[in-house]
Amino acid sequence: MDSASAFFVTSNTGSTRSPIRLSSPFWARESTNWCRSRNMYKDMTHNESKPTDDAGDLKPAFVYATTRDWPNYFKVTGGRPPRETLLNALELFSNEPSDQTRFAVDLGCGEGRDTAELLRAGWRVHAVDGHPDGLTRLMKRDDHDAHHQLTMQLAPFERVELPRCDLLNASFSLPFCEPAHFDSLWAKILDAIEPGGRFAGQLFGDRDGWATIPDRSHHTRERVEELLSQFSVEMLKEEERDGQDCSGINKHWHAFHIIARKNG
Numbered sequence: 001m002d003s004a005s006a007f008f009v010t011s012n013t014g015s016t017r018s019p020i021r022l023s024s025p026f027w028a029r030e031s032t033n034w035c036r037s038r039n040m041y042k043d044m045t046h047n048e049s050k051p052t053d054d055a056g057d058l059k060p061a062f063v064y065a066t067t068r069d070w071p072n073y074f075k076v077t078g079g080r081p082p083r084e085t086l087l088n089a090l091e092l093f094s095n096e097p098s099d100q101t102r103f104a105v106d107l108g109c110g111e112g113r114d115t116a117e118l119l120r121a122g123w124r125v126h127a128v129d130g131h132p133d134g135l136t137r138l139m140k141r142d143d144h145d146a147h148h149q150l151t152m153q154l155a156p157f158e159r160v161e162l163p164r165c166d167l168l169n170a171s172f173s174l175p176f177c178e179p180a181h182f183d184s185l186w187a188k189i190l191d192a193i194e195p196g197g198r199f200a201g202q203l204f205g206d207r208d209g210w211a212t213i214p215d216r217s218h219h220t221r222e223r224v225e226e227l228l229s230q231f232s233v234e235m236l237k238e239e240e241r242d243g244q245d246c247s248g249i250n251k252h253w254h255a256f257h258i259i260a261r262k263n264g
Contacts, residue, residue, distance in 0.1 A: 071133045077110065078137065082117035083171040085235070089200035089259050090121055092234060093167070101149075102166040105192060107201075108173020112138035118169070119146040126163055130156040157185050162192035170201035175208075175216050182217040190230060195264030199231065205254030207240065224256050231260035 093102065102123050106115045109127035111134050118125045120143075127150060129135050135152050153161065157177040162168070168189050177185050193199060204210065204218045211218040219227070221238060228236070237257040242250065 071131075077113070080113055082114045085200045085202070085257050085259055086114045086117060086169055086171060088235060089167060089169070089198050090117070092198070092259065092261075103163075104167040104169055105162055105165045107160070107162070107168060107170040107189075108176070109138060110134045110173075112141050114169055114171055115150070116141055116144045118167075119144040119149055122146075123167075124149045124151075126151045126153065126165070128153045128155060128160055128162075130154070157181055160185070160188065162188045164194055165192055166194055166197045168193050168197070168199050168201075170199070172202050174201060175204040175210070175218065177217050178215045179217050186227060190262075193262045195262055198234075198259060198261050199228075200259045203227070203256045203258065205238070205240065205256060207252065208254035209250070209252040211254075218254075219256075221256070224258075228258070228260050231262050233258070233260045235259040 104118050104123050104125050106112075106118065106125055106127045109115045109129050112127065115125050115127045115138060127135070127138055129138075129152075132154055135154055138152065155161065158181040170189075174182075174185070189199065203224055204216070205224075206218045206220045208218055210216045224236070235258060238255075239257065240252075240254045242252050
């Protein structure tokens with residue numbers, strides 16, 4: 001069994017079970033197990049699809065995100081560079097030398113563009129996603145050699161378990177947390193980040209075109225500032241613009257790009 005088709009499942013008590021193949025039913029159910037395993041800015045707001053050998057007529061990434069068609073979303077975004085918020089956060093950490101290997105949680109990691117960058121930078125990473133296709137693609141990445149530094153968790157936002165970390169990275173993922181679960185998820189994020197650690201990621205604004213979709217979380221600027229009250233904000237960039245997909249479908253974007261250092 002090669003490392004691209006198997007991984008080890010470790011329970012919260014630390015016991016290790018046998019290797020599980022990707023075809024295992026483990027991938028078909030929601031799980032909060034910890035798994036040991038071996039990627040704006042082209043992102044969801046970019047209006048061009050990325051050609052692939054078997055893509056056919058793929059649409060822009062945000063079209064698939066609208067309907068939570070994550071396999072096609074991952075197919076479109078595969079191979080794109082890490083997000084700018086993550087790169088800027090890593091630069092800030094590089095100005096704060098540490099003798100310890102730093103630890104990040106990549107919440108909503110998708111196919112792993114940010115996870116891979118963290119691993120290349122020498123971090124240990126716990127990658128979390130709610131769809132098994134993202135973690136499968138992450139396991140198959142060959143653009144880093146730090147598989148021993150990576151753990152993975154398959155879990156939806158409402159059931160996620162977050163370990164203490166130096167960086168909580170959530171690139172374009174938190175808007176897909178249902179509003180009923182957002183406050184509890186944010187409380188978990190606050191608890192997970194160590195004092196002096198950072199949050200990097202995005203929140204969507206209340207004027208975004210998806211704000212009328214019931215299962216999306218959107219926030220006013222005032223609410224975003226409240227959510228960041230326990231942080232020293234190092235970047236808060238509000239972006240608002242109109243766009244279209246290749247079929248002429250309109251999409252209004254309203255997003256907050258955030259890097260913030262936890263006080264304490």
